[in-house]
Amino acid sequence: MPDSRSWLARPFTERSTQIFLAVLTLSVLAITLLHVLLPEGHPLHVSTFTVTLLGKYLCYALLAVAVDLVWGYLGILSLGHGAFFALGGYAMGMYLMREIGDRGVYGNPELPDFMVFLNWQELPWFWQGFDMPAFAFLMVLLAPGLLALVFGFLAFRSRVTGVYLSIITQALTFALMLAFFRNEMGFGGNNGLTDFKDILGFDLRTDAVRIALFIASGVALGLGYLLCRGIVGSKLGRLSIACRDAEARTRFLGYRVERVQLFIFVVSAMLAGVAGALYVPQVGIINPGEFSPLFSIEVVVWVALGGRATLYGAVLGALIVNYAKTVFTGIMPDAWLFALGGLFVLVTVLLPKGIAGLFAQRGWGRRSQSSAAKTESASGSRPIEEATA
């Protein structure tokens, strides 16, 4: 129900958001404390490896929230959000490469190793400025944001929606993957960017930095979640649901549907970029594989499993699937793709509302139940003809 609070203050009054933030804060705190206070070898000690792994999950969760924002609330199934994630990651990776300075294998203070290897004489123009962290962090937002802006502007203006949009977002990330594989692009080609040393002057390999990155990921997820809740709880959020369910009606009410779509798409792309930027220093590498269509579509299944148009469902889905992936690929790597493939089929056929839908059935918040129910009919049932019109 609309109320008179400002859109950013509103989420704090929502029960579901309060619970989410509390759980997130407590988990991050608990893991940090278990890592720092308990000695190694203690059964409850959380190793650095696990902390980093969890940090990675949190980045994925933020990416899932970004996808849920456009898919759940706007009805746009992006199969190319991995591209925004990777662009954010590359922006961060470029900064980390410049941080290496002359400690690379070739000892060139200016050029990253791979450029020296390719016999490049000077830094390409698009690498300028990445030695300044502030600029690099700005690019983490701007690079994916700009791509989303241009792509979205073209697509939404000509009213490309539905499966068509999904297919061309997939083509977009595929084209980017091919491009980044090329050495000539100046992003390290096949190998990508790696061998990072420092971030903001701190050694990336130290425990303290790992913990800090983990906490930063938790904070980013919390803030991203708040931002998205703020948007979806505002009148703009209701407008985006309106665009999702009855585009023509919305237009005849005097709203510029394509601008709503563009705004939310760009916000979502930027969130994905932030997730990518936090992901890269934790895993220590960024390569064109992150652009692969498979990854982007995998993100969608996280959201589908968790439950669309709930935001917390996206987080849940990302954590569950990635934990399962870690376990599966550890004990029986062959079975993982079977499991993932099966998940795609089972979730779409048997669990269209996701896990959040199960909660809702037990009366866990009337509001989310009904909106999840509608999501199914809304973003799925649009016939092809309408989607293209």
Add this chain to the structure above:
Amino acid sequence: MSLLKEMATRDRVFDFLTPRTSPVDVTHGPILYLEDVSVSFDGFKAINDLNLTIDDGELRCIIGPNGAGKTTMMDIITGKTRPDSGSVWFGSRHDLLRMSEPEIATLGIGRKFQKPTVFEALSVFENLELAMATDKRIFPTLAARMSGETRARIEEVLETIHLKEWHAREAGILSHGQKQWLEIGMLLMQKPRLLLVDEPVAGMTEQEMERTAELLTSLAGRQSVVVVEHDMGFVRSIARKVTVLHQGAVLAEGSMDAVSSDPKVVEVYLGESDG
């Protein structure tokens, strides 16, 4: 008639609650003006040299057999379909063919679809909130807060469309007739100068129909209303002037009695019923 027109003009000038009502210039007569409009789909002429004029404050009913081009005409007026030729003017200042759907809507043309279209996942209240005439750009919408005034306006409309006790329910669970009402309510929230209403009473009970007729006639005068309807009883109950469309062009125009005794119209309808 001229008095009516003046009242409408005054209403526009002095109504401070709707500052965004567009400066539609109706001093030269009609509010909507279609001239020689034609459109064809794949060789089929849906609209064929259509000429139509709606006066300011008028209530006009448009009837015609299936495929006569009624819905296509509405599509053209609201900017959804671009005609192959002809011109469409709103007042004497606005060329509708050069405007997008949202621009046309903002200018003051509201439309109710043939199939009632409401935002099913949103509550009745929220449906009306979205429809309200206000700054519809992105950031104002994001930062919009519910003011007492807005709430009062929404409640007023809820009263009018008899959905007050339903205001917190999702629009998806409403009956067909209630959705029709909600959509009309959304039109009212828009404060349009011209309402295009496509089959407003389909799926309504006799009583609901009566209320709708009442509502539409009460709107006329302040706003211009164009009603497309199949239900002849309903048309007869509200119509002052009726236009008959046939094969994308105007077949006859006049009072209900005059039109229904027109041999051309009789032939079309009888022919239709035969086929």
Add this chain to the structure above:
Amino acid sequence: MPSETDDAFVRSPWMAFLMSISVATMYRGCWQWMLLVCLLSFPLFAAAQSESATGQSARLSDGAAQSLLTRLAEARNPAKPAVIDEIAMSGDARARGWLEAFSASKLARLKDAERFLIIDNNRGREWAVSDALSGESAGKVSRRDLKTLRSNNSLRGHIDGVLSMIDLSSPDAEVRLAAARGLRGSVDEAMAERLPSLIEQEGDDAIRATLKEALAIQQLEANGDPAALDTLSGSLNAAAIAAINGAAVSDDPQLAQAAKVALAGIEQKLQLNSGLETLYFGLSLGSVLVLAAIGLAITFGVMGVINMAHGELIMLGAYTTWGMQQLLPGQPGLALLLSIPAGFLVAAAVGVIIERSVIQHLKGRPLETLLATFGISLILQQLVRTTISPLNRIVVTPEWMSGSLMINEALSLTLNRLYIIGFALFVFAGLMLIMRRTRLGLEVRAVTQNRAMARSMGIKATRVDIMTFALGSGVAGLAGVALSQITNVGPNLGQNYIIDSFMVVVFGGVGNLWGTLVAGMSLGLLNQFLEPWAGAVLAKIVVLVFIILFIQKRPRGLFPQKGRAAEG
């Protein structure tokens, strides 16, 4: 490649095509496409049947042969050419084998014995050999016991020339033509003297022209003969061009000038040919795209089902070919032909399973269908990885499909791609026929346009769904069979084509088979014409970006479905 095969290729698709038309109009119901698929194999059968036979005559007695070879082994190098000539002139069918073995240093004599052996395999310590006279295998012999007859470059050159001369008197025109082609650039003075008489005797125009060219090359190089330059001026042969290049820098200014003019003409011709070659590559890539996309055009375009597992159905078709070749070892051609119906059936069956188990539950929810079928694609890929192998499988190209069709010296068309172009067009024509002329096609179109109405008229919509999906999937299988001939057959095969396929369908306009054909061909051409400028990867990126932009401009593709219904 024997010419009969080419004729068979040109003729039989038409035969099969005409037959398929009559069959399609004769029968009704669901069996039509099965029959069509079986008919697809006819041209290939016909091609496989034709093989050329060559025969030889005359045979030396073993004693005479032994003495000739002994002389070859014992003569001093300067005397050897005469012995070589003598062997060549003997007319013995084995002479060629001896001379070739000698030339490759594979003719050997057993130490302390007279026996001559031909080395078949010289790996390791024990070499596999066969008897030079009887041609029978002589088991393995330690390399220390063998004394190889040494040849040298000048002897090798002489043998090449002599062998060409042997072939030039062969009764088989193909052999003579090949010999004449081989002669260009390797004619020596002795041969040049004998060539004019051979030219006179030769009855075949093409061979005569080639021989004249060979002679002219020698004369231009040796004597700077301006008449020879005239003969060569339109030639695209590398040796001829080299000779003209040589003449262009000669001391004779008149000759040099004439040679430069000739070179300019040749350059133009070469450019034209390379343009034609790009066109051919473009069409062939286009055909691959059409094949990969056309099944999708049916399931996506006609039924509105987004089948992300389409690529894996292609993969299954390719694996069917591989499996068939495993079942029929040594008969790759037959296996390939049988894979055409088999690949169709396998893919169609899997398609039906997918449709029944998943897609029918997601009717009217395209985005969910997309996700679910993507899951299926992952499962199928992994299934192949676990049950067969994660590595690429080798599919053999049958003999009648390898090699190339030589249009002229600078332009030859690889046969496998030519077959694929033909196959793609054939599949397309077959599908058009099914959609336009059969009951199934009619029902499909009816269900597409108005499901409820079609049902009320007694059409079993569910059955039509299954049939359509089976048809689209089966065609994906056919694409797989074709792709197995030109690309690696591995679990990722399908993945590599799925995005391209969707691009083709979307670019062409959904629901329009002609659109798919035009889109596939034009994207193939665009890609190939961009490649020399931009490189393969960049060309692909450019094409993708082009399509993305194109869709913004015309969201419904090249050939949109028109009408009020499409307005939505």
